[in-house]
Amino acid sequence: MENNKGYHVAVVGATGAVGExxxxxxxxxxxxxxSLKVLASARSAGKTVPFKGQDIVIEEATPEAxxxxxxxxxxxxxxxxxxxxxxxxxxxxxxxxxxxxxxMEPNVPLVVPEVNPEAMAEHNGIIANPNCSTIQMxxxxxxxxxxxxxxxxxxxxxxxxxxxGAKAIQELKDQxxxxxxxxxxxxxxxxxxSLPKKHQIAFNAIPQIDVxxxxxxxxxxxxxxxxxxxxxxDETIAVAATCVRIPVVKGHxxxxxxxxxxxxxxxxxxxxxxxAPGIVVQDNPEEQEYPLATEASDKLETFVxxxxxxxxxxxxxxxxxxxxxxxxxxxxxxxxxAEELVKRNxxxxx
Amino acid sequence: MENNKGYHVAVVGATGAVGExxxxxxxxxxxxxxSLKVLASARSAGKTVPFKGQDIVIEEATPEAxxxxxxxxxxxxxxxxxxxxxxxxxxxxxxxxxxxxxxMEPNVPLVVPEVNPEAMAEHNGIIANPNCSTIQMxxxxxxxxxxxxxxxxxxxxxxxxxxxGAKAIQELKDQxxxxxxxxxxxxxxxxxxSLPKKHQIAFNAIPQIDVxxxxxxxxxxxxxxxxxxxxxxDETIAVAATCVRIPVVKGHxxxxxxxxxxxxxxxxxxxxxxxAPGIVVQDNPEEQEYPLATEASDKLETFVxxxxxxxxxxxxxxxxxxxxxxxxxxxxxxxxxAEELVKRNxxxxx
Numbered sequence: 001m002e003n004n005k006g007y008h009v010a011v012v013g014a015t016g017a018v019g020e021x022x023x024x025x026x027x028x029x030x031x032x033x034x035s036l037k038v039l040a041s042a043r044s045a046g047k048t049v050p051f052k053g054q055d056i057v058i059e060e061a062t063p064e065a066x067x068x069x070x071x072x073x074x075x076x077x078x079x080x081x082x083x084x085x086x087x088x089x090x091x092x093x094x095x096x097x098x099x100x101x102x103x104m105e106p107n108v109p110l111v112v113p114e115v116n117p118e119a120m121a122e123h124n125g126i127i128a129n130p131n132c133s134t135i136q137m138x139x140x141x142x143x144x145x146x147x148x149x150x151x152x153x154x155x156x157x158x159x160x161x162x163x164x165g166a167k168a169i170q171e172l173k174d175q176x177x178x179x180x181x182x183x184x185x186x187x188x189x190x191x192x193x194s195l196p197k198k199h200q201i202a203f204n205a206i207p208q209i210d211v212x213x214x215x216x217x218x219x220x221x222x223x224x225x226x227x228x229x230x231x232x233x234d235e236t237i238a239v240a241a242t243c244v245r246i247p248v249v250k251g252h253x254x255x256x257x258x259x260x261x262x263x264x265x266x267x268x269x270x271x272x273x274x275x276a277p278g279i280v281v282q283d284n285p286e287e288q289e290y291p292l293a294t295e296a297s298d299k300l301e302t303f304v305x306x307x308x309x310x311x312x313x314x315x316x317x318x319x320x321x322x323x324x325x326x327x328x329x330x331x332x333x334x335x336x337x338a339e340e341l342v343k344r345n346x347x348x349x350x
Numbered sequence: 351m352e353n354n355k356g357y358h359v360a361v362v363g364a365t366g367a368v369g370e371x372x373x374x375x376x377x378x379x380x381x382x383x384x385s386l387k388v389l390a391s392a393r394s395a396g397k398t399v400p401f402k403g404q405d406i407v408i409e410e411a412t413p414e415a416x417x418x419x420x421x422x423x424x425x426x427x428x429x430x431x432x433x434x435x436x437x438x439x440x441x442x443x444x445x446x447x448x449x450x451x452x453x454m455e456p457n458v459p460l461v462v463p464e465v466n467p468e469a470m471a472e473h474n475g476i477i478a479n480p481n482c483s484t485i486q487m488x489x490x491x492x493x494x495x496x497x498x499x500x501x502x503x504x505x506x507x508x509x510x511x512x513x514x515g516a517k518a519i520q521e522l523k524d525q526x527x528x529x530x531x532x533x534x535x536x537x538x539x540x541x542x543x544s545l546p547k548k549h550q551i552a553f554n555a556i557p558q559i560d561v562x563x564x565x566x567x568x569x570x571x572x573x574x575x576x577x578x579x580x581x582x583x584d585e586t587i588a589v590a591a592t593c594v595r596i597p598v599v600k601g602h603x604x605x606x607x608x609x610x611x612x613x614x615x616x617x618x619x620x621x622x623x624x625x626a627p628g629i630v631v632q633d634n635p636e637e638q639e640y641p642l643a644t645e646a647s648d649k650l651e652t653f654v655x656x657x658x659x660x661x662x663x664x665x666x667x668x669x670x671x672x673x674x675x676x677x678x679x680x681x682x683x684x685x686x687x688a689e690e691l692v693k694r695n696x697x698x699x700x
Contacts, residue, residue: 152662156506156605158555158594177530180523197638204644205508205596205603207656207670212635216658225661238662242605242670244508246555247597253555255506255592255605285562288547294554306557308566311575312502312588320557320592 006032007347009338010069010093012061012084013076014038014049017166018098021331022073023051029335032342039065040076063087070347073334074098089125094341096127096334103128103227110230113336114278115142119233120337120346127337132329133157133220133243133252134227136302139328140321141258143276144269145232149261151315152238155224158246158253159209160293161201163325164190168201172247175202191245202247209243218243251293252325260315266307269317273304278328283307291322299324300332356382357697359688360419360443362411362434363426364388364399367516368448371681372423377402379685382692389415390426413437420697423684424448439475444691446477446684453478453577460580463686464628465492469583470687470696477687482679483507483570483593483602484577486652489678490671491608493626494619495582499611501665502588505574508596508603509559510643511551513675514540518551522597525552541595552597559593568593601643602675610665616657619667623654628678633657641672649674650682 009026013019019040026033038049039061048055059065061080066072066088074081075098085095085102102108109119110128115138120127130138137155144150161168171189178185179202187198191208199206210219217225224241273281282291283305291303302323310316323329341347359376363369369390376383388399389411398405409415411430416422416438424431425448435445435452452458459469460478465488470477480488487505494500511518521539528535529552537548541558549556560569567575574591623631632641633655641653652673660666673679691697 154504154607156592158508158596173530176526180527180530191638195638199638199642200644203598204642205598206642207603207605207640208638212638215661216635216656217661238660240607240660240662240666240668242506242656242668244603244605246508248553248555253557253594255557255594257504257590285566288541288545288549288558288562290557292549292554292556294550306566306592310588310590311565311567312590316590318590318592 006034007342008035008068008070009033010037010039010066010072012039012072012074013080014058015040015044016075017162017169018075018326018330021326022075022334023049025327025331025335027052029339031335031338037065037069066091066093069093071096071338071341073338075330075334085126093125094123094127094347095125096129096337098129098330098334100131100223102126103130104230110227111337112138112231112333113340114139114276115231116233117340117344120340120344129330129334129337130227130231131220131223132163132325133159133254134224134231135329135333136252136321136323137224137254137256138228138231139278139302140273140304140319143272143279144258144260144264147272148264150232150237151259151261153228154240154257156242156255157244158248159243160248160250160252160325161190161245162250163209163252163329164193164245167193169249172201172249175200176247179203201245204247206245207242209245217241248293250297250324250326251322252329253291253293254321256319256321257310258317258319259313260317263315264317266309269307278302279304281305291320293322296322296324298327300327302328356384357692358385358418358420359383360387360389360416360422362389362422362424363430364408365390365394366425367512367519368425368676368680371676372425372684373399373401375677375681375685379689381685381688387415387419416441416443419443421446421688421691423688425680425684435476443475444473444477444697445475446479446687448479448680448684450481450573452476453480454580460577461687462488462581462683463690464489464626465581466583467690467694470690470694473696479680479684479687480577480581481570481573482513482675483509483604484574484581485679485683486602486671486673487574487604487606488578488581489628489652490623490654490669493622493629494608494610497622498614500582500587501609501611503578504590504607506592506605507594508598508605509593510598510600510602510675511540511595512600513559513602513679514543514595517543519599522551522599525550526597529553551595554597556595557592559595567591598643600647600674600676601672602679603641603643604671606669606671607660608667608669609663610667613665614667616659619657628652629654631655641670643672646672646674648677650677652678
């Protein structure tokens with residue numbers, strides 16, 4: 001795909017659940033493309049993916065494939081990013097990496113455009129996209145943090161299976177159907193593909209996402225802890241997370257308790273959130289209105305509701321935050337970073 | 351049903367989801383029955399329910415039906431308990447009430463046998479069974495509270511649809527099947543039967559259980575707050591809850607953060623829980639072992655795992671608590687109270 005105006009973009013890992021959504025976002029957002037390369041493993045090379053009514057042939061992701069590219073959006077797994085993002089960066093490409101490979105590297109900005117777009121300027125060829133569960137939480141907390149300061153966050157998540165990829169979506173569907181038909185339930189993917197033990201996700205809640213670490217938290221939980229501090233540039237914020245997979249296809253929900261440094265006004269909290277970019281307030285108990293995963297699905301925004309003051313700590317606020325984990329939690333945040341790079345004139349001329 | 355030894359027992363509301371389980375518990379636990387009366391509304395009178403291989407004819411629940419009864423287990427809804435429990439009590443019956451009708455009455459003990467069995471002695475004919483989500487939480491916290499004292503609790507729940515009755519179970523099944531078959535999804539029961547708006551529960555998470563109150567919390571959330579304080583006889587404990595319905599049939603899961611008054615030792619926490627009555631510790635991250643709703647289903651115990659110290663507050667502990675909401679959360683706790691009444695010689699001779 002070639003155009004006179006716009007930017008030379010590559011999508012790495014276009015056949016995955018997130019890669020697909022990245023292509024969709026580039027299309028929907030009418031991202032100014034001079035050219036689009038779709039890269040994947042040698043196995044997928046030669047296949048095609050649809051884009052704006054055309055079939056784009058997948059090329060093998062090699063270092064040379066990045067010649068002439070200006071922005072590369074990576075979502076092909078950590079090992080691919082580890083191997084190829086530095087090669088692309090060497091060639092002057094700005095890589096927006098959706099894996100966890102570089103998120104905690106000190107010289108790699110970790111960016112949610114509504115929160116810390118200024119961090120992008122410090123990139124050294126790689127900008128990291130945060131974990132899905134982190135993005136929606138910090139996006140919703142940012143306007144409140146700016147006003148009141150944050151002392152601590154305690155979050156329990158209700159995460160969709162799509163966060164674990166296309167195979168996990170299929171597993172939820174297969175298990176659900178097996179249970180309804182009275183057939184045997186096969187457990188092959190969740191909670192963690194690479195670990196030996198599998199648990200049923202259909203009609204269940206699994207308190208494990210990613211591997212366990214020494215401190216008893218899972219890697220997913222520690223991602224929320226570390227990434228939140230990095231995005232907010234504040235190591236003093238206390239963060240604790242419990243990450244749970246539930247039988248939902250798309251849309252992560254989060255029960256968040258936040259303690260502010262200063263006194264807050266609940267009506268003002270609502271106004272701050274209503275005026276914040278990318279945030280939609282759905283908070284009307286009388287109408288039974290609050291964010292729901294099914295309704296947030298396929299939307300770009302982060303939805304916030306169930307706003308209420310803690311009963312004991314006047315600086316404590318409870319909230320319910322929902323967003324599409326494949327969009328704001330992944331593909332849309334990545335494309336949004338690309339849009340912001342353009343807006344801020346940070347793209348290297350190719 | 352008549353026997354020479356044992357007690358004269360009535361079960362009120364035996365055709366509901368909990369009532370069925372109460373009969374099952376009386377049978378499984380071989381509760382010493384001199385006679386068993388099964389009472390329900392006039393509509394169900396004349397029908398039969400199975401018990402120990404026999405068919406027991408349902409009688410209409412009238413004040414006179416309680417003559418000669420020693421223990422009555424109520425689970426026919428708040429209005430039935432309001433109308434009939436005082437009538438039964440007048441006749442010398444000890445009523446174990448599974449509804450919320452009397453829970454917060456100052457002269458009614460609210461009892462979880464592992465926590466405050468001594469409160470039963472103060473009964474005035476009525477003993478209240480706490481809310482399902484409260485029971486499993488206080489049962490698991492009790493051995494830790496005794497040792498370290500509790501400053502505050504923040505809980506987010508993952509509650510099964512069976513807590514909303516048989517119609518909600520059917521709704522989850524019907525909606526799930528409709529989605530899998532690509533049919534239209536009907537929403538008729540959840541989140542709250544008596545309220546106008548309905549939300550899809552299949553493949554979703556609904557942050558509303560029971561009606562909303564003035565303070566922005568739901569009634570279910572405030573039950574957890576108020577009942578916890580009453581059961582622990584401690585109004586100073588700070589409690590906050592977010593109660594969420596998820597597409598699980600049986601078994602409530604809870605992400606609980608607790609802050610102790612005193613320093614604690616994590617190994618000792620595990621030992622205290624292992625030695626506590628009714629508690630099973632499932633906490634082995636290396637083996638991916640933690641409590642799961644599917645595995646807790648049909649069990650009497652409360653399962654505890656994901657034990658880990660908060661990263662910032664050394665007196666903070668995170669845990670994951672799961673139990674069968676129809677058993678320990680309702681029927682088993684009620685029958686356990688009846689067993690305890692026998693053990694403590696609190697039954698009036700009939």
